[in-house]
Amino acid sequence: MSGVLINLIIQIVAGAIGGNVAGGASKDLSLGTAGNTVAGAIGGGVGGQILSAVIPALAQAGSSVDIGALVGQFAGGGIAGAILTAIVGLIKNRMAA
16 A cells, blocks of 8 residues: 555545544534534644644654654644634534624
């Protein structure tokens, strides 16, 4: 498997987890389990790719056994997933009001 694909999988999974954590932490921003997962996965994938472009050391995580880079990919994807879930939840609540 190519390093880019492994990085993307790590980021998507971490984003989905981050989205569910963000939705669970604030019921006002929650999109439901499925919505949190989808928004988090999208945020994790996109945000993680942007983070890999900005920090080149993270881009090599999938092609080597560097635990620090893998943790960086996971953290970046999770944080980006949580942020996108919170933004979408905020927009959804503002539109409903």
